[in-house]
Amino acid sequence: GALVYQYPRRTICKSGTSMRMECQAVGFQATSVAWYRQSPQKTFELIALSTVNSAIKYEQNFTQEKFPISHPNLSFSSMTVLNAYLEDRGLYLCGASGDYEQYFGPGTRLTVL
Amino acid sequence: AQSVTQPDARVTVSEGASLQLRCKYSYSGTPYLFWYVQYPRQGLQLLLKYYSGDPVVQGVNGFEAEFSKSNSSFHLRKASVHWSDSAVYFCALSARLSGSFNKLTFGAGTRLAVCP
Numbered sequence: 001g002a003l004v005y006q007y008p009r010r011t012i013c014k015s016g017t018s019m020r021m022e023c024q025a026v027g028f029q030a031t032s033v034a035w036y037r038q039s040p041q042k043t044f045e046l047i048a049l050s051t052v053n054s055a056i057k058y059e060q061n062f063t064q065e066k067f068p069i070s071h072p073n074l075s076f077s078s079m080t081v082l083n084a085y086l087e088d089r090g091l092y093l094c095g096a097s098g099d100y101e102q103y104f105g106p107g108t109r110l111t112v113l
Numbered sequence: 114a115q116s117v118t119q120p121d122a123r124v125t126v127s128e129g130a131s132l133q134l135r136c137k138y139s140y141s142g143t144p145y146l147f148w149y150v151q152y153p154r155q156g157l158q159l160l161l162k163y164y165s166g167d168p169v170v171q172g173v174n175g176f177e178a179e180f181s182k183s184n185s186s187f188h189l190r191k192a193s194v195h196w197s198d199s200a201v202y203f204c205a206l207s208a209r210l211s212g213s214f215n216k217l218t219f220g221a222g223t224r225l226a227v228c229p
Contacts, residue, residue: 006156034216043203044157044219093156095217102207102217104149106156 002028004096006105013084014113020080021108023094028103029074030096035067038107039090047092050077084112115140117206119220127228128196134189134223136178136204145207146187147217148178152200160202163187174198199227 005024013019023033032051036044048058050071058064071077077096081088089112095102116139126132138144145164149157161172168180178189187204204220 036217036219043221044217046216046218049216091156101159101162104157104159109154 002026002098002101002103004030004094004103004105006092006094006108008108009106010109010111012111012113015085016083018080018082019084019110020078021092021094021110023077023079023096023105025075025096025103028096028098030077030098031074032097033069033071033077034095034097034102035069035077035079036093036095037088037090038093039087042090044093047079081110084110086112088112115144115206115208115218117204117218117220119202119204119223121223122221123224123226125226125228126194129193132189132191132194132198132225134202134204134225136187136189136220138185138187138204138206140185140206140208142208143182146178146180147205147207148172148176148187148189149203149205150200151203151222157203160189194225194227196227196229199225201225 003026007022034049035047038044046059047062050056069079091107091109093107094105118137147162148160160176161170163170163180171177176191201222201224203222205217
């Protein structure tokens with residue numbers, strides 16, 4: 001079956017530091033990877049969409065300078081939160097898509113001190 | 114532009130009662146529609162999805178949803194809820210692109226509390 005793993009599951013970083021999170025697709029080819037953030041008590045916001053052989057598209061209010069993403073092959077993607085501050089805390093979900101379905105990982109929960 | 118509205122932020126029902134969680138969408142075409150559930154401190158689990166065909170789709174754990182193009186709705190139903198169904202439920206929409214989809218737009222979520 002199709003599975004998506006995310007590492008780490010939880011992380012704590014000091015304000016102003018950066019942290020990297022990873023997403024791995026198993027059992028299918030992830031031609032697209034979407035990164036979402038769920039801030040406390042809120043819904044999921046799309047940060048960016050990465051499609052193999054295409055440029056990464058960032059949503060309004062999210063930038064490459066703040067959330068650089070790498071999608072080097074059909075099974076792996078990573079995203080870094082640079083200079084994390086309190087407003088960056090939340091659950092970061094990776095949604096990897098093959099043909100017609102998006103599979104989600106369990107998320108990386110970021111706490112910023 | 115596309116959007117999803119879940120008008121009920123919180124729903125409380127008694128165990129064994131029937132359930133309907135409402136979802137309205139705004140999209141110019143015919144969308145892909147999904148319901149996800151989020152249990153405390155966890156990620157998202159897919160309950161069911163609608164792509165085309167029969168407007169009533171069956172999902173896991175006895176959930177079903179009905180797509181209505183005329184009402185732009187995709188309401189979730191369950192005949193008899195269990196206390197373990199207590200969670201936050203998200204309705205989501207994806208545009209139909211050429212042969213694939215990828216970007217989901219989520220509603221705000223409905224928190225379901227099932228009372229014993």
